[in-house]
Amino acid sequence: xxxxxxxxxxxxxxxxxxxxxxxxxxxxxxxxxxxxxxxxxxxxxxxxxxxxxxxxxxxxxxxxxxxxxxxxxxxxxxxxxxxxxxxxxxxxxxxxxxxxxxxxxxxxxxxxxxxxxxxxxxxxxxxxxxxxxxxxxxxxxxxxxxxxxxxxxxxxxxxxxxxxxxxxxxxxxxxxxxxxxxxxxxxxxxxxxxxxxxxxxxxxxxxxxxxxxxxxxxxxxxxxxxxxxxxxxxxxxxxxxxxxxxxxxxxxxxx
Numbered sequence: 001x002x003x004x005x006x007x008x009x010x011x012x013x014x015x016x017x018x019x020x021x022x023x024x025x026x027x028x029x030x031x032x033x034x035x036x037x038x039x040x041x042x043x044x045x046x047x048x049x050x051x052x053x054x055x056x057x058x059x060x061x062x063x064x065x066x067x068x069x070x071x072x073x074x075x076x077x078x079x080x081x082x083x084x085x086x087x088x089x090x091x092x093x094x095x096x097x098x099x100x101x102x103x104x105x106x107x108x109x110x111x112x113x114x115x116x117x118x119x120x121x122x123x124x125x126x127x128x129x130x131x132x133x134x135x136x137x138x139x140x141x142x143x144x145x146x147x148x149x150x151x152x153x154x155x156x157x158x159x160x161x162x163x164x165x166x167x168x169x170x171x172x173x174x175x176x177x178x179x180x181x182x183x184x185x186x187x188x189x190x191x192x193x194x195x196x197x198x199x200x201x202x203x204x205x206x207x208x209x210x211x212x213x214x215x216x217x218x219x220x221x222x223x224x225x226x227x228x229x230x231x232x233x234x235x236x237x238x239x240x241x242x243x244x245x246x247x248x249x250x251x252x253x254x255x
Contacts, residue, residue: 003114004031004032005031005093005106006087007034007094007152008036008078009036009095009096010036010038011023011037011096011097011113011154012038012043012096013043014040014085015040017041019100019141020035021154026145027095028065029150030156030159031093034066034068034069034086034091036071037069038073038074038077043112044111045173046114049076049077055071061080069086075096075112075113076116076119083125090123090124092126093128093156094125094127094128095128095129095139096114096117096128096129097113097129098131098141099113099161100134101131102132102133102226103129103224104222104232105184105186105187106184106185106210106211106246107110107211108167108184113131117129117167117236120236126160126164126165128148128152129165129167130147130233131168131169132142132172134172144170150179151168163237165236166236167233167235169222170231171226171229171231176231179229181234181235182225183220184234185217185222185223187213187214188212189209189210191210193209194206194207196210
């Protein structure tokens, strides 16, 4: 069945998460699907890799057109291991998600979902991360599946430029107004920790906080689109070089 596209699916919420299972179902007719995902939650892993301990994978299920594995590593470990050691050909598409919770703005740097998408891009695989702005384990993924499938079909047909991967975020609503091509919002998380105490009376800290847009706030940023009921699609680049700085300060290299 090598005439059919090969689609690799992973996530950072773990193999049992509703998001990855619904994503798998909605992409099954687009090609042969291999799910290779962590055996448990790995949120916030970004592009973390396992270097000092061995990792392993286990076959969970194999039926016509679908093979499912779980792995003891991170989302990026899953991409690396599957492409290097498990798959018999390079995937035509990698989709990471559907994440339980948004990965817009600066969160793209922390996200295990997007770390996996970036890793697929490093391997030259057209890659997409999909996230829903709903952390509930039983969230409604209807709209995120619809939009994720739509973008996946477009990528399979047209491809992506080398070094570019896509970040799709979907608002929590019954009917998304549409999808906007956006820039990543500039800003940062503030009031990031809630202080508490453990049983011994020692301080402990829970990650929390809210996102604050940096000014000037560009009207085409992803947070504004999502707040307005639209899905946001942000093209991301592997190359993080600041070319403007290079040009402005190139004389530094002459010293």
